[in-house]
Amino acid sequence: MTTEGTAPATAPGPLTQDRRExxxxxxxxxxxxxxxxTQELVRHPSVRTREAGAQDLxxxxxxxxxxxxxxxxxxxxxxxxxxxxxxVEVSYEGVDTVVGTYSPDVERGRSLxxxxxxxxxxxxxxxxxxxxxxxxxxxxxxxxxxGAGDMKAGLAANLFALDALRAAGLKPAGxxxxxxxxxxxxxxxxxxxxxxxxxxxxxxxxxxxxEDMLVRANVGVIWFRLxxxxxxxxxxEMKSGFNAIDALYSVVARLRELxxxxxxxxAEHRYFEDLDHPINLNLGKINGGDWGSSVPxxxxxxxxxxxxxxxxxxxxxxxxxxxxxxxxxxxxxxAIQAAATRTGFYAEGYVIEEGSEAEEALRRAHRAAFxxxxxxSFTTPxxxxxxxxxQYAGIPALTYGPVSERIHGYDERVELESxxxxxxxxALFIAEWCGVEDA
Amino acid sequence: MTTEGTAPATAPGPLTQDRRExxxxxxxxxxxxxxxxTQELVRHPSVRTREAGAQDLxxxxxxxxxxxxxxxxxxxxxxxxxxxxxxVEVSYEGVDTVVGTYSPDVERGRSLxxxxxxxxxxxxxxxxxxxxxxxxxxxxxxxxxxGAGDMKAGLAANLFALDALRAAGLKPAGxxxxxxxxxxxxxxxxxxxxxxxxxxxxxxxxxxxxEDMLVRANVGVIWFRLxxxxxxxxxxEMKSGFNAIDALYSVVARLRELxxxxxxxxAEHRYFEDLDHPINLNLGKINGGDWGSSVPxxxxxxxxxxxxxxxxxxxxxxxxxxxxxxxxxxxxxxAIQAAATRTGFYAEGYVIEEGSEAEEALRRAHRAAFxxxxxxSFTTPxxxxxxxxxQYAGIPALTYGPVSERIHGYDERVELESxxxxxxxxALFIAEWCGVEDA
Numbered sequence: 001m002t003t004e005g006t007a008p009a010t011a012p013g014p015l016t017q018d019r020r021e022x023x024x025x026x027x028x029x030x031x032x033x034x035x036x037x038t039q040e041l042v043r044h045p046s047v048r049t050r051e052a053g054a055q056d057l058x059x060x061x062x063x064x065x066x067x068x069x070x071x072x073x074x075x076x077x078x079x080x081x082x083x084x085x086x087x088v089e090v091s092y093e094g095v096d097t098v099v100g101t102y103s104p105d106v107e108r109g110r111s112l113x114x115x116x117x118x119x120x121x122x123x124x125x126x127x128x129x130x131x132x133x134x135x136x137x138x139x140x141x142x143x144x145x146x147g148a149g150d151m152k153a154g155l156a157a158n159l160f161a162l163d164a165l166r167a168a169g170l171k172p173a174g175x176x177x178x179x180x181x182x183x184x185x186x187x188x189x190x191x192x193x194x195x196x197x198x199x200x201x202x203x204x205x206x207x208x209x210x211e212d213m214l215v216r217a218n219v220g221v222i223w224f225r226l227x228x229x230x231x232x233x234x235x236x237e238m239k240s241g242f243n244a245i246d247a248l249y250s251v252v253a254r255l256r257e258l259x260x261x262x263x264x265x266x267a268e269h270r271y272f273e274d275l276d277h278p279i280n281l282n283l284g285k286i287n288g289g290d291w292g293s294s295v296p297x298x299x300x301x302x303x304x305x306x307x308x309x310x311x312x313x314x315x316x317x318x319x320x321x322x323x324x325x326x327x328x329x330x331x332x333x334x335a336i337q338a339a340a341t342r343t344g345f346y347a348e349g350y351v352i353e354e355g356s357e358a359e360e361a362l363r364r365a366h367r368a369a370f371x372x373x374x375x376x377s378f379t380t381p382x383x384x385x386x387x388x389x390x391q392y393a394g395i396p397a398l399t400y401g402p403v404s405e406r407i408h409g410y411d412e413r414v415e416l417e418s419x420x421x422x423x424x425x426x427a428l429f430i431a432e433w434c435g436v437e438d439a
Numbered sequence: 440m441t442t443e444g445t446a447p448a449t450a451p452g453p454l455t456q457d458r459r460e461x462x463x464x465x466x467x468x469x470x471x472x473x474x475x476x477t478q479e480l481v482r483h484p485s486v487r488t489r490e491a492g493a494q495d496l497x498x499x500x501x502x503x504x505x506x507x508x509x510x511x512x513x514x515x516x517x518x519x520x521x522x523x524x525x526x527v528e529v530s531y532e533g534v535d536t537v538v539g540t541y542s543p544d545v546e547r548g549r550s551l552x553x554x555x556x557x558x559x560x561x562x563x564x565x566x567x568x569x570x571x572x573x574x575x576x577x578x579x580x581x582x583x584x585x586g587a588g589d590m591k592a593g594l595a596a597n598l599f600a601l602d603a604l605r606a607a608g609l610k611p612a613g614x615x616x617x618x619x620x621x622x623x624x625x626x627x628x629x630x631x632x633x634x635x636x637x638x639x640x641x642x643x644x645x646x647x648x649x650e651d652m653l654v655r656a657n658v659g660v661i662w663f664r665l666x667x668x669x670x671x672x673x674x675x676e677m678k679s680g681f682n683a684i685d686a687l688y689s690v691v692a693r694l695r696e697l698x699x700x701x702x703x704x705x706a707e708h709r710y711f712e713d714l715d716h717p718i719n720l721n722l723g724k725i726n727g728g729d730w731g732s733s734v735p736x737x738x739x740x741x742x743x744x745x746x747x748x749x750x751x752x753x754x755x756x757x758x759x760x761x762x763x764x765x766x767x768x769x770x771x772x773x774a775i776q777a778a779a780t781r782t783g784f785y786a787e788g789y790v791i792e793e794g795s796e797a798e799e800a801l802r803r804a805h806r807a808a809f810x811x812x813x814x815x816s817f818t819t820p821x822x823x824x825x826x827x828x829x830q831y832a833g834i835p836a837l838t839y840g841p842v843s844e845r846i847h848g849y850d851e852r853v854e855l856e857s858x859x860x861x862x863x864x865x866a867l868f869i870a871e872w873c874g875v876e877d878a
Contacts, residue, residue: 122733249688291741408734
């Protein structure tokens with residue numbers, strides 16, 4: 001399905017105080033149900049390649065709201081034709097993007113994409129969690145679980161914000177696509193597939209867990225696998241041999257020097273000057289050796305590094321591979337081979353220019369939802385799918401969402417009162433941006 | 440089956456020059472066939488728990504020589520009752536020890552065990568080998584392949600040394616058990632199971648690859664798995680989190696301090712004073728983290744450490760676990776949990792006292808097989824099953840075998856002329872030790 005952003009026929013009227021109040025009350029009225037639906041989403045462990053059950057839930061939720069449904073499996077070959085796609089190391093069989101479209105009878109308002117990702121990162125050793133990562137417990141105003149904050153609360157907020165307009169007796173005057181995408185945590189290919197399918201709009205809102213703030217700028221991310229190989233021996237003569245685990249560690253130390261060089265350049269990058277450590281190199285996974293009594297012959301690690309907006313993925317990757325090509329010895333002087341291959345993200349960072357119409361609309365919505373508090377913006381050193389809209393379609397992407405703690409960690413949680421206000425803010429933003437008419 | 444070492448009824452006569460010559464010639468005459476059989480053994484990839492095919496070959500080879508056969512599956516529960524057993528983390532289904540027994544009509548000579556292990560360590564990444572680790576190629580007088588030296592050449596040498604006596608028209612006057620055991624590379628449980636089954640003798644010979652020398656002393660070995668856990672986060676806030684891979688590395692650094700303390704004590708340990716680095720801590724295998732973009736929450740490593748003869752496994756283990764219990768923070772000050780569990784070897788080192796009758800007999804055999812060269816002895820910082828005979832049955836264990844290179848490494852190889860001489864030496868030793876009579 002292909003949709004085209006079109007200019008509104010006639011701009012809808014401003015949001016009246018009465019309509020605003022009705023929307024805010026509607027969010028409150030349905031909030032228990034919204035929490036229940038968010039819990040149900042958390043109870044579907046939608047880790048990578050196993051998103052289907054949670055996508056079924058999203059599909060049904062959108063369909064029951066009367067949206068026009070579209071669902072397709074990601075196509076690795078088609079994605080590979082796009083420069084911003086991530087490298088795919090898994091099967092995409094059953095890995096779908098779901099989009100539900102609301103179309104007004106006459107398209108008079110601006111169009112909008114409400115985007116969110118259904119995939120969650122692995123829960124890690126479950127015994128380290130206070131409770132199961134999948135039981136979606138609520139305690140002292142927080143909802144716990146893997147993905148509670150990142151970002152099932154946001155996915156639910158998108159839907160319930162739309163509900164609030166209807167419950168308030170209003171209907172948006174612009175076209176709205178609700179996107180539930182996989183692969184945000186590893187490649188960005190879910191959102192990219194929706195763009196390649198033709199889904200565009202005048203603005204995008206993505207309620208990632210962002211501390212009730214708007215993301216002004218964020219980093220790009222490259223994933224790669226480093227493999228170091230050498231010559232193994234019996235430990236009885238290990239001094240003469242090469243230890244691939246030690247060697248990998250010495251190669252990572254060289255990459256950390258690169259990381260520090262990039263961090264030292266932060267003053268040259270607008271919005272990153274004040275961050276403590278914007279460029280993080282994460283050694284996320286390691287695997288090496290075959291046998292306790294053999295000096296390990298090989299070791300590999302999955303790494304993630306960030307890059308500033310304005311630095312292309314090609315430039316960053318060239319710097320990484322040049323550094324590795326220059327490493328021919330480990331710290332002990334043994335000849336080593338170090339090689340890196342891309343394994344996921346190949347993404348560039350972006351900046352949302354200040355003062356766009358979309359941002360101004362969100363600013364008004366936020367003020368109304370948060371008792372007059374001004375919308376703050378900030379820079380985040382993490383990956384965001386927003387880059388796909390900004391870089392490849394020129395669409396302003398507002399990444400803005402609730403307060404959370406320990407995303408990607410144990411006992412991840414999202415604050416429910418923040419989710420309530422964010423939902424109100426999204427609902428008001430939809431009304432402001434698309435315009436509303438009486439139903 | 441239970442056998443008991445008994446004093447010879449009448450000592451057999453000394454080995455005459457004529458008989459010696461006939462034995463040496465018999466080894467030469469069958470040496471091509473011996474190489475062929477060794478190649479066949481190498482072509483059976485008898486890595487841990489997959490020894491059955493190679494054991495079938497050994498069983499048939501012993502049976503066809505008229506030995507009385509015994510074969511049994513290792514029993515983890517029975518083994519666990521013995522203090523010197525290694526911890527078992529695999530299934531022992533189909534993991535057998537094979538013993539073939541030669542019994543003279545009248546037992547007039549001393550008894551002997553010819554021991555060898557059928558298991559080999561993993562081959563590692565096959566592309567790093569010049570040829571397949573399992574094709575048993577011969578080039579420039581060397582036989583290549585995983586296990587060629589460690590120790591299929593030795594297993595074959597035991598059998599063909601016995602053959603040489605028969606071909607020379609002689610029969611041993613003492614009882615001989617030929618043992619082909621699994622689990623030498625990880626627990627020692629194969630040889631231990633044979634001892635627990637009742638196989639003992641007046642001496643043991645084990646043709647491990649020892650550079651044509653006799654092992655005077657060797658280390659004990661403990662295997663353990665170190666696991667470090669902590670609190671993972673999103674890389675965007677990684678400075679506040681804990682990285683289990685880094686933390687494991689910092690714990691290993693503490694263990695390396697222990698390793699250096701133990702090495703600094705080498706002057707106190709007879710036969711170890713002159714070794715460069717007798718105590719080796721090997722980080723053989725590592726595995727950690729779940730996701731490139733999550734700070735890793737856990738990391739574990741398989742380690743192997745050596746201990747001097749005279750140091751009990753309990754003492755060494757207590758020192759290791761006390762050190763780990765004292766580690767509560769990583770280098771960055773994050774609270775960590777470090778725990779170790781035993782995963783295999785729990786073995787003590789041993790010393791063969793100089794001047795035993797068995798050693799003197801081997802000395803004479805070696806001189807005759809090696810053109811008058813004196814037998815050298817040395818200390819090896821690797822594990823040997825000999826400890827089981829020495830420590831738990833008081834049997835002198837002669838570990839003595841051919842020249843090899845790169846055991847546990849790529850392109851492992853054994854020198855065939857060395858194998859020929861070692862086979863001659865073993866054959867002469869059998870004749871010397873057990874005595875021979877005309878067949």
